[in-house]
Structures are given as structure tokens and as C-alpha cells.
Amino acid sequence: MKKILCLLGVAAFVTIGVANAQIEKGNLMVGSDLGSSLASPSGSATNSGLFGMNFGLNKGDGFNIGINPKIGYFVKDNVMIGGVVNLGFSKAPNYNGAAKTTSYGIQALGRYYLNPGEQGVNNLLKHGRFFGEVNAGFAGFNTTGGNTTNGFAFGFGPGYSYFITPNVALEGLLKYNGLVGGGNTTYRHAIGLSLGIQVFLPSAKVKSIVNDPSQL
Template sequence: MKKLIFTGLLAVAGLTSSANAQIQEGNWLVGSSLLSSNFGLNTGGGYNIQLTPKAAYFVADNVAVGGYVNLGISKVTNGSPTAFDYGVGGLGRYYLSPGEKGVDNLLNHGRWFFEGNVGIGGRNVENSNSTTGLDFGVGPGYSYFITPNIGLEGLVKYQGQAGFGNEGLNSAITFNVGFSIFLPTSKGREVMNDVKN
């Protein structure tokens, strides 16, 4: 029991480390877009809800590379068919530094970023069109750090799927809200070592 309490305290200490260190080389980003709405660019576009877990490693300061999984379900109206979206692939993020290229932060505890993804995915609509193939997207976002290592995020993204099926290209502009946890690699190793002992 003492080890469990001590491990919990170390994890909390890791979450409250320096605010300037969360997007440095060697750290991890783990998070998810929890709420997404879109305005379809194709006929029949509407609103949807998606869950998109993400994990990335900072290969350099302000640059993270990782992966994502996308699962979503949508209905345009009560009488319309249900649509299921899915995808898995790689993603990259670049965080702008304060003052970079004339870009200033709106708030003192946040950072602008650009996110891009590419992978395999598709969209299946009940008794209707489907697309399976290349899943891709790109767009800007903003992360507001409510603690030094936890950020609330907003992301506007062009998202598309191109490939095989009844519909060659399916695309939309999505508005996503979610969170990310930034974990220093050194703190993660300390917690794992304490759990082993």
C-alpha cells in the first residue's frame, strides 16, 4: 500500500513540473479529442461525435510524432441512416514558440500548434455509400495548459478519406475539443522503477 501511495505522489509531482518543459524533446503527449462536430463538404454532411485517442513522442523541442485511432458515429437527422467512421495511422504536431513569425499567444498559459495525420480509414453509411482507403487531415489548434502538464485543446481540421467503395472522396471540416497530458520521460521512468521495487 505504501508503494502505491508513493507512486501516486510521484505521478502528481510529474504533472506539476515546470510549465516550460511540457513540449521539450524526450517528453510524451497522451490525449484524445472527446467532442467533434463537423459541417460536411459533401452532400448529406452534418454533425457527428468522435473519439480520437492520440499518443506522440517529442523528437525535438516543439515537434511531436506519434499515432492515433479514430472512432465515430453520426446521424444527420432522426430518420437518416447511421454512419460509422474509423481510422488508424500516424500524426505529427508542431507547436509555435511565443513570438514566432509574429504569432503571439492569446493567453499566457497556452500554445498554438499545427497537426497533420495520415493513415488508413473509412466511412460506412447504413444501406448507402462507403469509403475505405487513405485517411488524412491537417489543421491548426490551440492548447491551454490548466496545469503545467495538462492542456485543454481546440482543433479545426480538414479531414478526408479517399479510396475504394461507392464514394471516392469523403471530406469535412471538423471542430474538435479534447485534452492532452504531457509526461516527461524521466518522471515516467521513476514511477516504473518504484512500481517494480
């Protein structure tokens, strides 16, 4: 019962807030994307797909999975800086048997949310915001018996956040991703499409809960 009450408390806390105050200075963003966020090697199955997971149903098919946890802090209204961790794994058949690819990355992250007047539309469905996102840092792709690249990664592109509650947003993000560095492939790039969910929290409230968990 205590666990259930705690979960209900967290859910209630997440939904507390004033509309249009999610991206104000001092707020935190915590969440994750599921999908491609790094440039996939040409010809491989490392692209984690629209929902971050693909499992082949035919005999001999492989699978891939990818997740990109994010955290950010709003240094001013509409402007967020933070970081993202990239984690991915895939296994796909090839002429040598099964190729396994692992991807990883730690990158700085930045976002700018457009004001309603800047969006060109009247704040789609009244509950969303367009944004631009950029990232840069260290990352790599390594395929057993195949192409590898480890070095500097970067990406940029537009996204859209649809707020299903005042503090929780579903997101779609389309980005150009590049990776340059050492290995037998020095540069690769791709277009990545991902979906995700983000939670926006006032930092003062987060600190208060950390200091006194009984508030949940």
C-alpha cells in the first residue's frame, strides 16, 4: 500500500504546474528518447528505429535496441542546456554469421523552444512547442568484423513537444547526426528519427523532495 501511495504521490506531483510554465528559467527536464541518435554504419542494422527497438520475426533475423537518457536545466526561459547518454546494441545476420554492433556516447545538449508567435502556427493544438536541439561530444560505433568509428559526434535538428499534462511531454525529434574519428571508417552520417518522453520539474521542488522525501 505504501508503494502504491508513493507512486500516486509522484504522479500527482508530476501533474502539478501551470500551463506554459514548463520551460521557464530554473526548471529541470529529465527523460529519454527511443530511437536513432548517432550515425549508423552503412549497411548495418544499428539504426534503432522509430521506437528504439526492432525484433525480426523471420528466421535468422536480428534485433536492435537504443535508448538516450537526457537531463537539462533551463538557464533562461525557453533555453535549456544539459547532457545525453547514448546506448545501443544490435545483432544482425551477415555472410560471416551474425554481426554485433554496440554504440555509446556522452554528449552535451542544448535546446531552444520557440515562443507561440515564432512557431508560424497558433501553438499546435494549444498544448505543444516546437524546439531546436543540438548536441556534441564523444561517441562511437563498433561492429565485430566490420566498420568502426570512435570520436567526435554531433547532431542538430527540429523537434516538437506535446504536453499531455502540464509537466509531461511526448516528443518527436528529427536530427542530422554525424560521427568523425578513428577506426576503419573516419566519417559517417545519417538522419535519425526518435520518439521520447520528458518530465519538466521546478528545481526548487526537486531539491525540497530530495531533502525531505516524505513530501511524496
